[in-house]
Amino acid sequence: MTESRDQQDADKAPELPEPPKAPEQAGEPETIDRAEPLETSEAGETPPAEERLRRGTRLSPAVRAGIPALALMILLAIASFIPGIDLTASGSDAAAVRDLEAVVTGLPGGAPVLVDMDGDLGTYPEIRYATRAALADLLRQGANLAIVSFSPEGRAIAVAEIARLRGLGAGPDRLLDLGFRSGGEAALVQLAGSGIGPNPTGPLADALRKNGVGSFRLALVIGGADIGPRSWVEQVQPRVPDLPIAAITPSFLLPEVLPYRGSGQLIALVGTLPADLAYGKQVAAKGAAFGPGTFTDRTPNSGAIVFGMLVAIAVLLASSGGSLAGWARAAWSGARS
Amino acid sequence: MNGFFETGAAGTVATWLAVVVTLCVWSYLVGERRLLRISQLLLAGLATGYLALIAIREVLIPQLITPVTSSSAHPELVVDLALVGLLVVGRWLPRRLVAVPAAILVGGTVGYALGGAVSGTLLPQLAAGMIPVAAGPGDALAGAIGVAITVPVLLSFLHGVPRGRLLSGVVSTGRWLMLGGIGAWFGFLLLSRLALLVDRIGFLLGDWLGLLR
Numbered sequence: 001m002t003e004s005r006d007q008q009d010a011d012k013a014p015e016l017p018e019p020p021k022a023p024e025q026a027g028e029p030e031t032i033d034r035a036e037p038l039e040t041s042e043a044g045e046t047p048p049a050e051e052r053l054r055r056g057t058r059l060s061p062a063v064r065a066g067i068p069a070l071a072l073m074i075l076l077a078i079a080s081f082i083p084g085i086d087l088t089a090s091g092s093d094a095a096a097v098r099d100l101e102a103v104v105t106g107l108p109g110g111a112p113v114l115v116d117m118d119g120d121l122g123t124y125p126e127i128r129y130a131t132r133a134a135l136a137d138l139l140r141q142g143a144n145l146a147i148v149s150f151s152p153e154g155r156a157i158a159v160a161e162i163a164r165l166r167g168l169g170a171g172p173d174r175l176l177d178l179g180f181r182s183g184g185e186a187a188l189v190q191l192a193g194s195g196i197g198p199n200p201t202g203p204l205a206d207a208l209r210k211n212g213v214g215s216f217r218l219a220l221v222i223g224g225a226d227i228g229p230r231s232w233v234e235q236v237q238p239r240v241p242d243l244p245i246a247a248i249t250p251s252f253l254l255p256e257v258l259p260y261r262g263s264g265q266l267i268a269l270v271g272t273l274p275a276d277l278a279y280g281k282q283v284a285a286k287g288a289a290f291g292p293g294t295f296t297d298r299t300p301n302s303g304a305i306v307f308g309m310l311v312a313i314a315v316l317l318a319s320s321g322g323s324l325a326g327w328a329r330a331a332w333s334g335a336r337s
Numbered sequence: 338m339n340g341f342f343e344t345g346a347a348g349t350v351a352t353w354l355a356v357v358v359t360l361c362v363w364s365y366l367v368g369e370r371r372l373l374r375i376s377q378l379l380l381a382g383l384a385t386g387y388l389a390l391i392a393i394r395e396v397l398i399p400q401l402i403t404p405v406t407s408s409s410a411h412p413e414l415v416v417d418l419a420l421v422g423l424l425v426v427g428r429w430l431p432r433r434l435v436a437v438p439a440a441i442l443v444g445g446t447v448g449y450a451l452g453g454a455v456s457g458t459l460l461p462q463l464a465a466g467m468i469p470v471a472a473g474p475g476d477a478l479a480g481a482i483g484v485a486i487t488v489p490v491l492l493s494f495l496h497g498v499p500r501g502r503l504l505s506g507v508v509s510t511g512r513w514l515m516l517g518g519i520g521a522w523f524g525f526l527l528l529s530r531l532a533l534l535v536d537r538i539g540f541l542l543g544d545w546l547g548l549l550r
Contacts, residue, residue: 062368069366077538080549123529125536152391180395185449199399233461234453251525255518263465265457273528298543304535305528312527 072311076304085303089278096261097279099268100134103218103246109142111217112208114243116232117147117161118154120224123250125300130248130276131222132297133283135161138220139170140286140293144204146196146216148178150187151226155180170292176204184227185235192239213240223249229257233265247271273305356545359537490515 079085089097107113115135119127138145147162149155162177178196181187195212196205208215219236221229229247237245246268249257254271261269270279283295358379361372401421405414420438427435468480492504493511500508543549 060368066366066368073363073534073538076535077542080535080538080542122533126529126532128536152388155391155395156387180391182392182396182400184446185453186445189449230458231453234457235449238453238456251528252522254525255522259462259465263461265461273532298539298549300532301535301539301549304538305531308531308535309528312531 072308075311076308079304079307080301082303082307085306087274087277087302087306089272089274093272093275093278096268096270096272096275097282100246100248100270100279101137101282103244103268104134104137104141104143107138107141107143107217111143112204112215113138113143113145114213114216114219115145115147116154116219116221116227117149117158118151118224118227119157119222119250120226121153121156123224123252124157126250126273127222127248127276129280129297129300130270132161133280133295134220134248134270135165136293136295137283137286139165139174139291140283143217144174144176145170146176146178146200146204146208148191148196149180150182150184150231151224152180154222154224154227157222165292168292168294169290172202173204174292176200176202176208185231188227188231188235189239192236213243216243219243219245221245221247221249223247223253223257225253228253229260229266229269233260237265248276273300276300277302352544356541359541486514490518 115138119131124131135145145165147158149158158177162175165175176196178200181191183190192213196208198209200208213236219232221232223229228249229245232245232247236243244267245265247257247266247270249269249271251272257266257269257271260266270276277299280295280297280299284297358376361376365373401414401418404411405418420441423430423435423438424442427439466480466483468477472480489507489511491511493508493515495504495508539549
């Protein structure tokens with residue numbers, strides 16, 4: 001029987017990227033055999049270990065090519081122990097921290113706050129510290145939280161964070177799980193139009209169901225690539241203009257969302273690592289001893305991040321500095337001639 | 338602590354599992370592809386299972402099946418169910434029939450996105466970009482810089498239009514400005530990924546080995 005092409009494709013193992021190559025291999029054509037490291041030898045072939053010894057090296061090319069990355073990770077691990085390196089928030093970062101703190105402290109006790117948890121698994125570690133600080137600050141302030149997600153990744157994060165807050169003592173009267181809403185921006189429109197819907201139960205849900213989304217005093221958007229502050233500003237704000245929106249986003253979203261802060265469509269925006277750190281430290285300094293307002297998370301390691309950025313800049317200069325200099329020389333001589 | 342794992346035996350098992358999978362992925366750096374392949378398959382399987390579970394438990398059952406089967410069933414949901422069914426078995430149906438739900442899906446998505454972009458971004462940002470009459474010199478300078486950047490970048494998207502020397506210069510400047518913007522965005526992205534790597538190293542050193550507080 002002849003298999004269809006789809007079936008043949010489905011039977012294949014997923015393609016993997018080629019392992020890193022040694023510099024001397026970069027110009028050579030690729031073969032499958034060359035891509036397989038630590039291979040086993042067959043009868044009649046020279047064993048790989050002997051082959052490597054014959055070539056005068058004890059490490060395979062793939063291992064040698066991975067040494068810089070391993071060295072970077074070891075150096076980052078060492079840098080994690082270096083004390084005294086801190087990312088200080090100044091200027092716009094400090095202003096962003098003040099904005100968010102003012103928004104939270106301006107909430108009355110028992111104010112319902114809608115939290116959209118839609119971070120990505122790939123960028124959430126960057127904003128996890130500030131997010132947890134904001135949740136702790138809101139609960140310490142006496143706000144009641146309703147958490148919703150519009151992306152599957154965000155829902156996974158939300159489930160974990162809700163379990164963590166429940167473990168710290170946030171009961172159903174303080175913390176409501178609105179679940180996952182499918183449909184992306186259409187689901188945002190539905191939330192703005194018809195509120196939390198009939199499925200959530202409990203006293204907090206009953207209170208929120210009466211007045212719809214308008215009963216929330218604040219929407220805190222934990223942004224990601226799929227759903228973030230832009231979606232909220234575009235879909236919810238025109239329909240519920242009285243709902244103030246604050247946001248915590250990873251750095252890479254800043255170019256997209258900063259104009260919304262400038263125009264006042266977002267009332268607070270924390271989106272840089274220094275601002276995240278500064279805000280978290282301020283919340284930690286408020287020192288709720290126990291309960292859901294407790295905030296004792298480990299701070300992101302500034303020393304390792306600063307060191308990593310320096311390495312990245314050095315690699316960038318080393319790899320493209322020569323060509324940039326050549327381009328500048330050519331441009332200069334072209335301009336003179 | 339990353340706070341995701343509970344204390345006790347379950348938390349210990351979860352931490353060790355996370356450590357093993359992390360090290361399996363990193364083993365690719367020393368040329369070990371089999372452990373990475375296992376990790377990839379594990380991730381693909383878990384992600385598929387998770388998506389199926391979330392679709393069934395949090396979307397299909399509460400938002401479609403239960404309302405349709407309840408006594409107060411909404412007739413429009415039956416139409417929705419029929420459209421979903423059409424999409425599911427669309428591979429074996431005539432293309433014109435499947436085009437109906439696909440067109441509704443695409444049209445609805447585009448309608449929401451376009452409407453939101455105009456009413457939520459374009460008009461408010463245009464309004465915010467206008468310099469008020471009573472603006473100070475700082476606002477005026479910021480507005481002038483904004484115009485000086487925006488106009489060349491917009492013009493740089495001109496293709497195939499006959500250009501004079503001045504326009505060519507502006508277009509070239511716009512492209513360089515756009516490259517500068519992309520470079521800045523790349524820097525932000527690098528920082529995000531670096532934070533992810535440092536967080537993972539912190540997890541190994543702190544949550545697993547207990548060396549970091």
